[in-house]
Amino acid sequence: GASYTAAVLKGSKDKKVLANGHDRLSTYGLLKTESLATIRNWINQLTSQGYLTKTEEYQQLRITETGRKLLRGEITPQLMRTTEDGKSNSTRAAKNDLSQLNWKGVDQDLFESLRSLRKQIAGEKGIQPYMVFGDATLRELARHKPQTLPQFLEIWGVGQKKCDDFGQQFLDCIASQSEKSS
Numbered sequence: 001g002a003s004y005t006a007a008v009l010k011g012s013k014d015k016k017v018l019a020n021g022h023d024r025l026s027t028y029g030l031l032k033t034e035s036l037a038t039i040r041n042w043i044n045q046l047t048s049q050g051y052l053t054k055t056e057e058y059q060q061l062r063i064t065e066t067g068r069k070l071l072r073g074e075i076t077p078q079l080m081r082t083t084e085d086g087k088s089n090s091t092r093a094a095k096n097d098l099s100q101l102n103w104k105g106v107d108q109d110l111f112e113s114l115r116s117l118r119k120q121i122a123g124e125k126g127i128q129p130y131m132v133f134g135d136a137t138l139r140e141l142a143r144h145k146p147q148t149l150p151q152f153l154e155i156w157g158v159g160q161k162k163c164d165d166f167g168q169q170f171l172d173c174i175a176s177q178s179e180k181s182s
Contacts, residue, residue, distance in 0.1 A: 001054065001058070001059040001060060001061065002040050002043040002044060002047070002054075002059075002061060003036075003040060004016070004017075005043055005061055006036050006039040006040045006043060007036065008022045008025065008027065008028055009027060009028075009029070009030050009031040009034075009039050010029070010031060010032055010034065010036055010039055011023075011028055011029025011030075011032040038081065041080075042079050043061070045077070045079050045080065046067070046077060046079075047061070049066075049077055049078075050064055050066045050067075051063070051064060051066050051067035051070050051077060052064065052067055071134075071136055072130060072134025072135070072136050072137070072157065073134045073135030073136035073137075073138075073139065074130050074134055074135070103139065104143075105143045106139050106142045106143045107142045107143070107145070107177075107181075108142070109177065109181065110141075110142040110145070110173075110174065110177045110178075111138055111139060111141075111142040113173055113176075113177045114133075114138045114141055114142060114170065114173060114174075115129075115135075115138060117169060117170065117173045118132045118133055118138065121166060121169065132162075132166060133157060133158070133162065133166070133170075134157060136156070136157060137155060137156060137157030137158060140155045140156050140157065141155055141170060141174065145174050145178065146171065146174065147171065147174070147175070148171070149163060149167050149168070149171070152167045152170065152171055153167070
């Protein structure tokens with residue numbers, strides 16, 4: 001449930017977390033600077049806003065279609081940060097904390113080049129840019145800078161079809177941008 005998920009995001013050394021191997025997840029410890037109460041509060045807010053849902057039997061968290069849009073970077077949640085006295089206040093800090101996590105290690109110039117390429121491809125195919133790749137995937141590409149198709153396929157949000165359809169174009173863009181910055 002929410003408490004267990006919060007423990008994973010916090011980076012807990014709890015026996016259950018370690019026994020389940022959840023310390024090896026990419027999200028393990030992602031919010032280690034936040035309190036468990038804050039993380040649980042954010043999970044509850046994401047649930048009430050429809051990004052997550054809880055199963056009836058065990059109260060396990062499941063991501064909704066709206067939540068998938070969030071992961072693709074198509075939408076941004078409005079989260080409230082709980083203050084020390086337990087009251088919630090609407091601040092930009094909570095949103096900024098999540099936004100900074102999303103951008104940590106991202107080559108901004110490369111991201112913009114990838115966005116331009118995505119827009120060009122979408123225009124040629126007559127589809128919406130997010131249907132090529134969402135912003136979250138472009139951020140991962142700009143963070144990890146894959147150089148081969150197998151590396152490209154390992155990026156979150158890239159499946160075999162999109163790798164086949166767009167992979168080489170995006171790899172060429174990454175290589176070109178890397179040459180410019182050297």
